Amino acid sequence: MAAISLALLASAACTAKNPPAPTDAEAWIVLEYGDFGPQAAAYELLGMQWFQWSGHGDSDPRSLDPIQVVVYRPDRVSLSEVRARFPVIESERQDYRYITYEDALAYLDDTLEHADAEIPSLVTELRATRARIQGGLD
16 A cells, blocks of 8 residues: 555656746747848848858749748747647758747847838738737737
């Protein structure tokens, strides 16, 4: 009987220390590189829009590598957990960039503040990205 009680206590302690993993809607959202505007604006936050393992992009400027961006809430999930869930795998042409919720919103707010009113499609796109991030992670 004592062994069963001890096992139940140990199980309860493990559950208290290791809460269930957050769901996608609570901890992260996955977007496309282009959701953050053109590379000329986004590269300082996200890096260049070509695979991390490539030394340079394609000579054709219309050819873009499919880079995905994981925006995550560090108060809900660690960067190491995000990297484990969304690994960069060269052989599968799978490339992710990881940015915090706060950094994503700060970038979008700053870019929107300085966006050229003559490019309304960019302003609309960045506002939509901001809304998606907030809607998905608030």
